[in-house]
């Protein structure tokens with residue numbers, strides 16, 4: 466139930482067919498990488514999943530809610546980290562978290578508890594008082610991920626969450642997000658970087674390969690072993 470299911474989804478920009486009959490169902494509690502080169506359609510898919518774009522071809526179901534019919538219920542079940550950070554640089558980490566919690570109607574002690582928990586999960590607790598401006602790129606991304614967990618989503622979606630980061634920061638983020646999946650969260654991780662996919666010791670990692678708007682494969686990440 467705590468998963469994402471896409472059926473026969475298509476989308477075009479005028480003449481350009483960006484997605485064609487895309488269907489898949491994420492395994493609950495798995496880390497699923499959406500792998501595809503630039504132009505494959507990853508951002509378009511994310512825009513549809515978050516209802517920035519709407520398509521009349523195909524269906525999207527999030528944690529049991531049809532996105533077209535019950536957008537509020539469906540969207541309340543996803544946490545999203547976009548490629549472009551949306552942080553207020555002059556606010557502290559804590560203020561950013563409180564602000565975001567308030568947007569979700571989460572207040573008072575409940576907000577304090579959830580913020581503490583979310584920062585803890587991303588190992589960002591000790592940075593709560595720092596201004597976002599003073600954080601490095603990796604810590605900013607981790608704060609964004611923590612923020613996306615506040616409303617306790619069933620599915621966490623990240624679109625190229627490591628763009629512009631050095632190898633060490635990327636690794637830390639990939640590891641943290643795997644920990645979230647290991648704790649039961651369904652994770653959808655869009656990337657064009659094969660090295661962000663764990664093929665060893667990762668029974669709960671899957672890969673969906675997107676190419677020119679079509680799903681070429683949906684398989685355990687371990688099946689990629691040796692092909693990287």
Ligand code: ADP
Nearest residue numbers: 478481483501502503504505506507508509510
């Ligand atoms: P990815 O995120 O995998 O790089 P996109 O979803 O951005 O892929 O793009 C999928 C395809 O749709 C590409 O061929 C891209 O050039 C095209 N595309 C994306 N946005 C537009 C747009 N606004 N108008 C026309 N074509 C677009």
Ligand code: ADP
Nearest residue numbers: 478481502503504505506507508509548624625
């Ligand atoms: P991404 O890294 O998400 O694939 P791109 O660099 O492909 O982003 O595209 C950046 C922006 O330009 C996006 O908003 C996308 O929708 C738009 N875009 C991409 N391809 C085209 C295109 N062929 N025509 C018009 N807009 C496009």
